[in-house]
Structures are given as C-alpha cells and as structure tokens.
Amino acid sequence: MTIQDDTPNDANGNRAADNVVRALSESIYSGELPVGAPIPSEREIVEKFQISRTVAREAVSILSSKGLIDARPRYRPVVRQPDLDAALGVMGGLVQHMLSRPGGVKQLFDTRIFVETGLVRAAATDATKDDISNLRAALEANGECLDDSNRFFETDVAFHGALYMIPGNPVFPAIHRSFSDWLGGQWGMMPRKPDRNRRNHDAHQAIFKAILSRDPDEAEAELVSHLQDAWAQVADTFDGV
Amino acid sequence: MTIQDDTPNDANGNRAADNVVRALSESIYSGELPVGAPIPSEREIVEKFQISRTVAREAVSILSSKGLIDARPRYRPVVRQPDLDAALGVMGGLVQHMLSRPGGVKQLFDTRIFVETGLVRAAATDATKDDISNLRAALEANGECLDDSNRFFETDVAFHGALYMIPGNPVFPAIHRSFSDWLGGQWGMMPRKPDRNRRNHDAHQAIFKAILSRDPDEAEAELVSHLQDAWAQVADTFDGV
DNA sequence: TGCTCTTTTTGGTATGACTAAAAACAAAAT
DNA sequence: ATTTTGTTTTTAGTCATACCAAAAAGAGCA
Structure with a gap:
C-alpha cells in the first residue's frame, strides 16, 4: 500500500x-x-x-x-488570522472523513477518549486554581439542568470543554470544537432521559473530585469509565459504521 | 442569448x-x-x-x-478513499497553520509531547508481543546508525512512529506523519552530532525499557524528559516564533 | 456632520474557444 | 489471437469576453 x-x-x-x-x-x-x-x-x-x-x-x-x-x-x-478557527475548519474536515470510514465513528470516539484521558491526567497534576474554579462552575451548571436534556447537553459539552482549556494550548480548544460539532450533529438528536443525565453528571463529579484530589490515575479511570459508558449508550446507533 | x-x-x-x-x-x-x-x-x-x-x-x-x-x-x-491520506492532508494544513502563529512551533511541539505521552502510557499497559517486537526492532535499527546522522534521524522517526501504531487507530499514524513532515522539514536540517544521537538513543532505550516493564509512569517520565531535551536542543532556532 | 443617491468596483456566472494530454479506439505487425 | 502502433475522441486546463447583482466608494444634499 x-x-x-x-x-x-x-x-x-x-x-x-x-x-x-x-x-x-x-x-x-x-x-x-x-x-x-x-x-x-x-x-x-x-x-x-x-x-x-x-x-x-x-x-x-x-x-x-x-x-x-x-x-x-x-x-x-x-x-485570515491563523488561529483556532482555521484549525477548526481543518479539523472539521478530518472529522468528516473519519465519519465516512468503516468503523470511523468508533475510531474517532476512541481518539476522543485518548485525548481527554491525557487532559484529565494533566488537569490532576497541573490545574491551577482558576482551572479548578472553571471546572467547578461548569460542573454546577451541568448539575442544574438534569431535567432539561437540551441544556444538559450544552453544559455537558461545556464541562468537557473546560478540560480542553487547561493546557493553555490553542490546539486543544480547536480539537474540542471539532468533536463538539460532530457530537452536536450526531449525538444531539439522540434520545436522552433524566436518569442518563444524572448518571453522566455523577461521572462528571467523580472526574472533578479525582482532579481535586490530584489523583491522575483515578481521574483517568473515571474519565474512561464515563466515556465508555457514553459510547455504550449510543453504540448500537452506529453499528457497522 | x-x-x-x-x-x-x-x-x-x-x-x-x-x-x-x-x-x-x-x-x-x-x-x-x-x-x-x-x-x-x-x-x-x-x-x-x-x-x-x-x-x-x-x-x-x-x-x-x-x-x-x-x-x-x-x-x-x-x-478518494477517505483514509489516512486524506487525514494526512488535513493535518498537514493544521500544522502549516500552527507554524505560522506566534508561539505556534512550541505549541505544536507541546501537542506532540501530549500525544506521545498518552501513547507510551498506552504502550506500557496494552502493548502486545508484536508491538514490543516492532519497538525493539526500531530501537535496534536506531542504535546501529549513531554515526550516520541522516539515517539516525530516519530511524528516530521510525521508532516514534512505532508508538503511533500501537493503538491500532488510523488517526495516530496520520498524526505522526503530519508531525514527521514538519520535522523532516524543520528539524532535519539541524546540526546533529553523534553525541546527541547517542543521548537520544539512550532515551529511546529508557522509554522502551519502561514499556517492557509495564510501568506507564516511568515511560511517561522518560518520554517527557526525552522530548523536552530534544526541544531544548533546537529551541533557540525558533526563538520568538 | 450626517444622510441619501448615484457611480464604480468587484465577485459570481455564462459562453465559447483553443491546447495538450489522456483515454478509447482502430489498424497493423508479430 | 495478441501485442504493438497509430489515429480519433474526450477531457481537464486555460484564456478572453460579457453580463449581472451586490458591495464599496464617491457625490450630492440636508
């Protein structure tokens, strides 16, 4: 080849x-x-x-x-200012390609798990006070809309987005926005129920707690568990893709 | 008409x-x-x-x-088959953008450290026998050209490339090729001496050893040390960029 | 100064023509 | 019959010109 x-x-x-x-x-x-x-x-x-x-x-x-x-x-x-938006557009093309490959959706999701694994580990070791308070705010906002699935989805994305801000490297927000665009399209129209919202919010809390206690291994474990669960919730939608 | x-x-x-x-x-x-x-x-x-x-x-x-x-x-x-080549072209565009931003080179390199950190951790926990033997072969090939800087550079890239193969996710080889293209252009023309080759090869060995002993923390530490050292070797070339 | 109204500029599209290269085809040679 | 060679057709790349509508710039007026 x-x-x-x-x-x-x-x-x-x-x-x-x-x-x-x-x-x-x-x-x-x-x-x-x-x-x-x-x-x-x-x-x-x-x-x-x-x-x-x-x-x-x-x-x-x-x-x-x-x-x-x-x-x-x-x-x-x-x-054009060669910034996040430019990168975003480019990454968007990548996502499009991934989605059209056999198994591409899963591979893309695995990539997301990979990236966010690194992010939560970095957060657990390097997060500043500001990062922590941003995460806390995002988490609380997320917890306040367990019954409004649309807003829950938004705050869910925002919570994960806060993780992408922590390294202070503009590459990561760009990646996050690419993932979000994809999720907004493919994920957003998925049936979401309050009990699932609660489960996801609990997972967010566990991740945050692990970051707070500066335990990267625990943070990673919670993150992986959370995302694998999220994948399981929708895996059948992408069967064979 | x-x-x-x-x-x-x-x-x-x-x-x-x-x-x-x-x-x-x-x-x-x-x-x-x-x-x-x-x-x-x-x-x-x-x-x-x-x-x-x-x-x-x-x-x-x-x-x-x-x-x-x-x-x-x-x-x-x-x-076109929507595969790695497509992704490569897309990532190449992203790299181009990063290089044209102030501080973009450093941010790109930090991103590389981030990715490879995750890769060596994954390697330490999940690498199969095949993965190990691939790494070992790449490492040995690398060690055999300490005096030929051109070939050393190639085998250096190949060793890191072997890490990107381990997850079995085509996204990673695509990312690696993007980085490599950049390195081949910016890095390849840098003065390289046998003593630096030896230092880099020793670092590769340390990383491989940590993977062999299934110690992700050690592998991460060695990898970060290695790449930060590599950055230090050329940082002045990109001052202010 | 601030506002309308015209004029110019500019991007989007249409049409037709020409060239060189590729593809398809036909014919000749083995 | 198969391979090779020569010819025809198709096609992408390019050029030139023209028109329209929208945007930008300018002119005129209040």
Missing part, C-alpha cells in the same frame, strides 16, 4: 494557479498582507501575474481551502 | 456550486460513486445540473479541497 505519493495537493504537473498561490502565500506569511487585510482583487491578480481570471479565481479558491483567507461570497477575501 | 431564469444564488449566500457539491457528496457517501470510480466529467456535470462549466469546475475544486476526490491535473478526478 503506497502511502507516500502526494503531500497536500500537488504531485506532478503544476497548475498555473500554483505559482499565484505560492506568491500570495508568501505575501501573507511575510506579513506584507497583514491579518484582516483584503487580498488583491481578482482583476489585480490577473494584471500582476499575467494570467486569466479563471486562474486567478482558482488561486483564490485554493487559498481559501487552505484556510489562509476568509472568503465569504461576494465579499473581498481577507487574510 | 440572455439568460433570465437562472438561479444565481438562493438569496442566502450560497454559491451555485454548493448544490452541485452537495449532490455529488451524497453520491459519494451513499456509495453510488464507489471509491476509485471517476466522477462525472465536467461536461456531464454541466448537463446534469444545468449550470455553466465554470460552476462545474468550481464544484470539482471544492470537492477536491474537501478531500472527497483525488484530482491530479489532467486526470479525471476519482473518488
């Missing part, structure tokens, strides 16, 4: 747009085109690179798909 | 190509267009959806950027 052939997109014969893409990319990375600034209009690009508007449009399209610019329809594309 | 009854875009902000993209996406996800099959030619798309070739091309371009199809220049685009 050859897994070596092409990197991002270009393998062999360069498209005419590739040169334009490279030049504009450098302008962006070098800061010549600062964040938020509109990129040259398509007609200016035509003029500058001596290519047709077709190619100019394709170049803009590629820049957009790479996340370097923000192109709303009918607006001048602007240089 | 003036076209009067066209549907430019349905009030919202949707491009005309979006409908085509949606329809083709469904054909792909439903299996109507199986993996490896060529998608309809641009002119067939024009015919089918009653749109101009411009729009058809844009739709194909979007599908390509989403990774649903594999579009080499001048070849008929084929439905």
Whole structure:
C-alpha cells in the first residue's frame, strides 16, 4: 500500500494557479498582507501575474481551502488570522472523513477518549486554581439542568470543554470544537432521559473530585469509565459504521 | 442569448456550486460513486445540473479541497478513499497553520509531547508481543546508525512512529506523519552530532525499557524528559516564533 | 456632520474557444 | 489471437469576453 505519493495537493504537473498561490502565500506569511487585510482583487491578480481570471479565481479558491483567507461570497477575501478557527475548519474536515470510514465513528470516539484521558491526567497534576474554579462552575451548571436534556447537553459539552482549556494550548480548544460539532450533529438528536443525565453528571463529579484530589490515575479511570459508558449508550446507533 | 431564469444564488449566500457539491457528496457517501470510480466529467456535470462549466469546475475544486476526490491535473478526478491520506492532508494544513502563529512551533511541539505521552502510557499497559517486537526492532535499527546522522534521524522517526501504531487507530499514524513532515522539514536540517544521537538513543532505550516493564509512569517520565531535551536542543532556532 | 443617491468596483456566472494530454479506439505487425 | 502502433475522441486546463447583482466608494444634499 503506497502511502507516500502526494503531500497536500500537488504531485506532478503544476497548475498555473500554483505559482499565484505560492506568491500570495508568501505575501501573507511575510506579513506584507497583514491579518484582516483584503487580498488583491481578482482583476489585480490577473494584471500582476499575467494570467486569466479563471486562474486567478482558482488561486483564490485554493487559498481559501487552505484556510489562509476568509472568503465569504461576494465579499473581498481577507487574510485570515491563523488561529483556532482555521484549525477548526481543518479539523472539521478530518472529522468528516473519519465519519465516512468503516468503523470511523468508533475510531474517532476512541481518539476522543485518548485525548481527554491525557487532559484529565494533566488537569490532576497541573490545574491551577482558576482551572479548578472553571471546572467547578461548569460542573454546577451541568448539575442544574438534569431535567432539561437540551441544556444538559450544552453544559455537558461545556464541562468537557473546560478540560480542553487547561493546557493553555490553542490546539486543544480547536480539537474540542471539532468533536463538539460532530457530537452536536450526531449525538444531539439522540434520545436522552433524566436518569442518563444524572448518571453522566455523577461521572462528571467523580472526574472533578479525582482532579481535586490530584489523583491522575483515578481521574483517568473515571474519565474512561464515563466515556465508555457514553459510547455504550449510543453504540448500537452506529453499528457497522 | 440572455439568460433570465437562472438561479444565481438562493438569496442566502450560497454559491451555485454548493448544490452541485452537495449532490455529488451524497453520491459519494451513499456509495453510488464507489471509491476509485471517476466522477462525472465536467461536461456531464454541466448537463446534469444545468449550470455553466465554470460552476462545474468550481464544484470539482471544492470537492477536491474537501478531500472527497483525488484530482491530479489532467486526470479525471476519482473518488478518494477517505483514509489516512486524506487525514494526512488535513493535518498537514493544521500544522502549516500552527507554524505560522506566534508561539505556534512550541505549541505544536507541546501537542506532540501530549500525544506521545498518552501513547507510551498506552504502550506500557496494552502493548502486545508484536508491538514490543516492532519497538525493539526500531530501537535496534536506531542504535546501529549513531554515526550516520541522516539515517539516525530516519530511524528516530521510525521508532516514534512505532508508538503511533500501537493503538491500532488510523488517526495516530496520520498524526505522526503530519508531525514527521514538519520535522523532516524543520528539524532535519539541524546540526546533529553523534553525541546527541547517542543521548537520544539512550532515551529511546529508557522509554522502551519502561514499556517492557509495564510501568506507564516511568515511560511517561522518560518520554517527557526525552522530548523536552530534544526541544531544548533546537529551541533557540525558533526563538520568538 | 450626517444622510441619501448615484457611480464604480468587484465577485459570481455564462459562453465559447483553443491546447495538450489522456483515454478509447482502430489498424497493423508479430 | 495478441501485442504493438497509430489515429480519433474526450477531457481537464486555460484564456478572453460579457453580463449581472451586490458591495464599496464617491457625490450630492440636508
């Protein structure tokens, strides 16, 4: 199985747009085109690179798909801040792919367990007072809507999201939002009952307690138990996927 | 001929190509267009959806950027297997973004430490005999080129790569390849000396030993120590980035 | 200064044409 | 009959032009 052939997109014969893409990319990375600034209009690009508007449009399209610019329809594309949102969009594509593979849903969920395992361990050892109070607030908010499944779902996501904030690394919030988007779509429409809410909230409390007592092993155990239980609740929905 | 009854875009902000993209996406996800099959030619798309070739091309371009199809220049685009390669391309984009942020390199490296921490812990608890022998082979290959820095770098990457294989989840090899691509570009051209190779190899051995003795805490400690040391070796190269 | 109203610019789309490469086909040679 | 070679058709890539509608910019007025 050859897994070596092409990197991002270009393998062999360069498209005419590739040169334009490279030049504009450098302008962006070098800061010549600062964040938020509109990129040259398509007609200016035509003029500058001596290519047709077709190619100019394709170049803009590629820049957009790479996340370097923000192109709303009918607006001048602007240089995008390479931040969480960009990463989010990219991760969203990954999630989409995972969901379309056989077993992809399970693999994606396992990945989530893997990530959050590391997060709760890190939380147990490194969480600051602020982190703790954020977690506590999220937990309490979660406990206050055991009877409102929609709000419970939101606060559930928020509680897990608080874990992703702890390392202070913007990669993690981006990952969380990708997972959340997926969950919001696939999970949100699932039948949820108050007793399940209570069970999940209890699990959240156990995780929080373990973090509070600075016990990474316990936190990990509770987290894994919680997520495996959550998976079991919906596994049959994704049978064979 | 003036076209009067066209549907430019349905009030919202949707491009005309979006409908085509949606329809083709469904054909792909439903299996109507199986993996490896060529998608309809641009002119067939024009015919089918009653749109101009411009729009058809844009739709194909979007599908390509989403990774649903594999579009080499001048070849008929084929439905892409939504697998590691797709994920790789996506992750590559994420890495690109991280590298262009202030502090992004460090954050990316921290993410790597986070991931590999989880991996060695999992290895220490779950590794099978096969996993162990793979690790051992990678370690030995690594130890045999202490004096050949290029080959040492390759086997170094391979050793870490063996860790990413252990969970049996294709997400991890994809992540590893993304990191490796980055390392191959940024790291590979760094001055490397035999004494550093030895130090890194010793660290690899320590990690392997901890995995062998089924001690996740020790494995984590050795891994973190190893990677932090590796970071220190090159941190000044990325000062302020 | 603040507001409307026009003018210009710009992105989105349509159409037609041309080129080089790939694919499909046919014919010839073994 | 099978392989090789040559020819035709199809197709992606590109270019040029044109039109429309929306956005941005400017002009005019209050």
